[in-house]
Amino acid sequence: xxxxxxxxxxxxxxxxxxxxxxxxxxxxxxxxxxxxxxxxxxxxxxxxxxxxxxxxxxxxxxxxxxxxxxxxxxxxxxxxxxxxxxxxxxxxxxxxxxxxxxxxxxxxxxxxxxxxxxxxxxxxxxxxxxxxxxxxxxxxxxxxxxxxxxxxxxxxxxxxxxxxxxxxxxxxxxxxxxxxxxxxxxxxxxxxxxxxxxxxxxxxxxxxxxxxxxxxxxxxxxxxxxxxxxxxxxxxxxxxxxxxxxxxxxxxxxxxxx
Amino acid sequence: xxxxxxxxxxxxxxxxxxxxxxxxxxxxxxxxxxxxxxxxxxxxxxxxxxxxxxxxxxxxxxxxxxx
Numbered sequence: 561x562x563x564x565x566x567x568x569x570x571x572x573x574x575x576x577x578x579x580x581x582x583x584x585x586x587x588x589x590x591x592x593x594x595x596x597x598x599x600x601x602x603x604x605x606x607x608x609x610x611x612x613x614x615x616x617x618x619x620x621x622x623x624x625x626x627x628x629x630x631x632x633x634x635x636x637x638x639x640x641x642x643x644x645x646x647x648x649x650x651x652x653x654x655x656x657x658x659x660x661x662x663x664x665x666x667x668x669x670x671x672x673x674x675x676x677x678x679x680x681x682x683x684x685x686x687x688x689x690x691x692x693x694x695x696x697x698x699x700x701x702x703x704x705x706x707x708x709x710x711x712x713x714x715x716x717x718x719x720x721x722x723x724x725x726x727x728x729x730x731x732x733x734x735x736x737x738x739x740x741x742x743x744x745x746x747x748x749x750x751x752x753x754x755x756x757x758x759x760x761x762x763x764x765x766x767x768x769x770x771x772x773x774x775x776x777x778x779x780x781x782x783x784x785x786x787x788x789x790x791x792x793x794x795x796x797x798x799x800x801x802x803x804x805x806x807x808x809x810x811x812x813x814x815x816x817x818x
Numbered sequence: 819x820x821x822x823x824x825x826x827x828x829x830x831x832x833x834x835x836x837x838x839x840x841x842x843x844x845x846x847x848x849x850x851x852x853x854x855x856x857x858x859x860x861x862x863x864x865x866x867x868x869x870x871x872x873x874x875x876x877x878x879x880x881x882x883x884x885x
Contacts, residue, residue, distance in 0.1 A: 646879045
């Protein structure tokens, strides 16, 4: 545990020095507030862009508040995941390439400690940033569109946070498999895309696939109660993430820093 | 066009601009301090300065050396 905290603190320090603690939260806030604002100003934007024939009017219905919150979530599922994958691609592979990993591991630091501490540090950074982003999005939705209860925001953060945790676990696993950061980033994104494609194809069988988290969150927000499927999906997501993490420790150990 | 500017509530949009500014400034500070970037260093200066929003993010994600 002491060891874990040491490696963890070192990661935190490094994230601070790299400005990660500044830019990752800011990017997440940016992703969160762009959609509420642009949806709110959509009529004006269309008007100023022009191209409509004279006298043409059409009503754009104001979307219900929870739909706008879901738009922000859709941003995270695309650009957010991209940022997470690219940010974490050098996590272990970069250190192996530059030899820092060897410097750490000649000391009596367990492989498992090294991997889990790094995984934990990225998770803290991403989940805090995601919370800041959701909070900003929620604030704008309440201001411009109407009430979404804070409890629902917290649940949305919790359940969608699991999806981000899943992405980070994939990234850590890929990090232990390959030494080239670019390849790690690419494979992580590919893995996420394949997960969604498989979920779409076998939609009727894979009721609890991690890729379905956002769909169930939408149901939760519109109906106001947590569907049972959401809990199942959450459990499966945690399970797969744990399995990936254990696999990551295992491959890291057997690869012998090759 | 001026009408559009008047109808926009700037208090709403200001945070976007502030965040964009902070990102740009932080990216610039980092650009000054860092020795090597991925690709020519001067290229990243232009990317940070000229591409709104995306420029600084691109710099942090791709421009900084991963090792």
